Amino acid sequence: MLTKVFGSAVFGIEATTITVEVNIDKGIGYHLVGLPDNAVRESSYRISAALNNIGYKLPGKKITINMAPADLRKEGSAYDLTLAVGILAASNQIKPELTKEYIIMGELSLDGSLQTLKGALPIAIQAKKEGFKGIILPKQNAKEAAIVEGLIVYGIENITELISFFDGKTKLSPMTINIEEEFNKTIDNTEFDFSDVKGQESIKRCLEIAAAGGHNVILIGPPGSGKTMLAKRLPSILPPMTIQEALETTKIHSVVGKVKDNFGLMNKRPFRSPHHTISDVALVGGGQYPQPGEISMSHNGVLFLDELPEFKRSVLEVMRQPLEDREVTISRAKFTVTYPSSFMLVASMNPSPSGFFNNPDSPMSSSPHEMQRYLGKISGPLLDRIDIHVEVTPVPFNKLSEERTGESSKTIRLRVIAARKTQTDRFIDTDYTHYNAQMTVKQIRSYCALDSNSKEMLKSAMERLNLSARAYDRILKVSRTIADLDNQPNILPQHISEAIQYRSLDREGWLN
Structure with missing residues (x-):
């Protein structure tokens, strides 16, 4: 039969x-x-x-x-x-x-x-x-x-x-x-909150800008300055996922069997933090029978690479195309599979092998040559895809011992959501651009127009600080996000000024 x-x-x-x-x-x-x-x-x-x-x-x-x-x-x-x-x-x-x-x-x-x-x-x-x-x-x-x-x-x-x-x-x-009930059940429950962070107001502001515009960010500072702690709190201020984003994310995690038995729909943005010994296949996906890698598991969330220079250069270089295209295509002789990989890259690093700045008072300071060689492990094309570079300094005792709590993630998230809504309305007629970090050159020229004062300030800053040409578009994108957070339709000189501060690694002589 x-x-x-x-x-x-x-x-x-x-x-x-x-x-x-x-x-x-x-x-x-x-x-x-x-x-x-x-x-x-x-x-x-x-x-x-x-x-x-x-x-x-x-x-x-x-x-x-x-x-x-x-x-x-x-x-x-x-x-x-x-x-x-x-x-x-x-x-x-x-x-x-x-x-x-x-x-x-x-x-x-x-x-x-x-x-x-x-x-x-x-x-x-x-x-x-x-x-x-x-x-x-x-x-x-x-x-x-x-x-x-x-x-x-x-x-x-x-x-x-x-x-x-x-x-x-x-x-x-x-x-x-009930999908709606399942989706909303634990959406506001976050394990980490920015109210736990003492001091570091400037870094919190930087991460708020990154979250609002979907910008990639790199944190540079000595051990114990709070880089990892701050990065782990970034998902708590990102806008809640939409139902469509939750379905996309759940599908990816379902394929690798990472959806919890008692929880059907993933409603929290993923936060992935692979160890620096990871292989390039494990990061981008692949294998004999292709499986999603860490960058696809981070889709609609955050990929945190701690101690960035410790990753193998080949591993970092394979991220360049996914960062640009926001998807990974894996080809084999008989078939091709494509995994989405639209994620925020957050990286942290020490400025030198010893972990400390070029500080004569430090017992483990490194020479400028050692620091330059250490930073040189990260290629220019990869740094070109990171919009925000920020220096993280240790928190002094008087800040650590303060009793008052900082601003909560919930409060910061409301501002981020408002800025993202502005961007959603701005890009409503485009299929592939949803927030400022995804803007094309044509869109930058259209939505980041500067007045004469702002142009003069940007020109002066680039000449005085020896900023590279590749920093130009990144500064415009970040300044557009800062203007959105301020609910300003046009980019003002103060927005340009703040955005220039977030290009540390583009400054020639930064280590001098």
């Missing part, structure tokens, strides 16, 4: 429906075709043991299984449940009528229970697109898949529940969630 059941394969962050055709005929043997990998081939052992342990059996006949399309590689153990249901239906051990209405996925344990799978959200989205009635998958993934409206989602703990359901003996309870 021939029967068909349906599973799904995930490539990139999109899913493709897989048709599993099971034919049982006279003879003996188990033949699995359709370009399965080793994990799929091994499924026969798991299926046989699981069925025996729940009172069913693998038919002692010739079983031929085709996973179509046959030229698409099938990976992972999540097809166990799909194949098991197909075998049971083809051998008349369960009624086959309902099996065609659902996408069925899950890895089987030897006792018939189900293990969690990766990519539940993309699979559910594709099932809805193709008109399936519902999706059946492990209970741990049910909440994640239930984000998709108009699709029945059944979460089961073991294959016995599914067999009883298809035979009409029991009913399964569909998983339902």
